Amino acid sequence: MVKRFFSSTQISPIIEQQRFQESIADLYIYDIADIRNLASINQSMRTNFFCMFLLNKGELHVNLNLKPFKITSNKLCVIIPSTVAETTFISNDCELLGLVFTPEFLTKTGVIFNHQETLEMFVPNAEKVLTIQSDEAEILRLLLQRLKQLNASNSTHLFSREIIYHTFLTLFYEVSNVYRKNKTLQKPKITRKEHLVIQFIQALQLHFRNERSVRFYADILFITRKHLTKIVKEITGKTPCEIIDEAVIFEAKLLLSNPALNINEVAQNLQFTDQSVFGKYFKKHFGTSPTAFRNTEKKSVF
CATH class of the missing domain: 1.10.10.60 (Homeodomain-like)
Structure with a gap:
């Protein structure tokens, strides 16, 4: 049977496949190899989880709530619960790094929504895909790589769980800052x-x-x-x-x-x-x- 990542309507099947490979079950860090193994082209899903990924190379085409997006190098995509998502194309040279996490995990991290910017990326009409600067992309890439290392089941770090939460929070606030800058730079006039x-x-x-x-x-x-x-x-x-x-x-x-x-x-x-x-x-x-x-x-x- 073909494993179907993007045709699932729940995070549980995704996490369940990785349960013995991940330190924290409500968090899953993935790369393009995982996507190629688990994704089905033109299969739709309605998410009940959060997803962020950064494209390093190549192209990925997705439909989010029926709207098409062409994602290329140094573009960040953020998907929130209840989004209808469909992957329509993955280029052969595509490279990405991303994470999937549940609302329960977000609560466990102790994230504080005390700034408008920390909420902006999670509202339904927020920008789904952002173009970011190379230095910003490098910071996010390093944080995602660190999370992937720490959340592996073979991690021997004594405080891996604690560092995962802190690293995730750092990533979260870095992404929030990207949204703030993007909002400042882009002020479209709507008729x-x-x-x-x-x-x-x-x-x-x-x-x-x-x-x-x-x-x-x-x-x-x-x-x-x-x-x-x-x-x-x-x-x-x-x-x-x-x-x-x-x-x-x-x-x-x-x-x-x-x-x-x-x-x-x-x-x-x-x-x-x-x-x-x-x-x-x-x-x-x-x-x-x-x-x-x-x-x-x-x-x-x-």
Whole structure:
């Protein structure tokens, strides 16, 4: 069976594979070799963990909440819980170093959110990918390498656990400083139309499981359905209906990839009246039935 890192919806399968290789179970430091062994291209997941990685060389393409990112050398990517993530391309010369950690681990470190900058990278609308300076990249790289050494099960350091927590905190505050500098350097001007589209996307992320009506989102934004359709089409090139359907189908595919859920439970999760209605909707927008999609997914695992 192919190990699937990015198709998991939980951190536990990731950590479980490394449980006897890591000193602290809620923290996993990885490099490109781990990604090549565990990742599946074009497999999606909804995270329930934090992830940071720094690309040293090559290219990595990912979709984060349906938005594509091309990550190259000296770019830092930060992924927060509830992000829908999908890896679409890894170049042959790709080199990276990163870490995955649970919210519980973050609490154990004793991190103090007493500055706005320490919170900025963990809010939903924060920048997901940042370009950093070479000296900053080198500092982060050294800290990640040190964490990987200390968290290995064969580490003989008497105080490895304590140093892991302190090294992680150093890394955390260094990354927070990168966000602060990036915010100072980049002050994009957002038009009223762009702001409305952002509000629409944010509302959609909260309500798409229950609401698929354009009028619902127009009412939230206190504008007409016609005006919302015009603005969204102008800014994104797609209609609100198309974007809503994309969000629902994307979530449906994630749920159908979970063998613990039957198709009726998937339909209920997405608030369809019954399995038949869900099946017709899925086939209309994806081109195949939920059952056929699930069978294809099963074959791709082996």
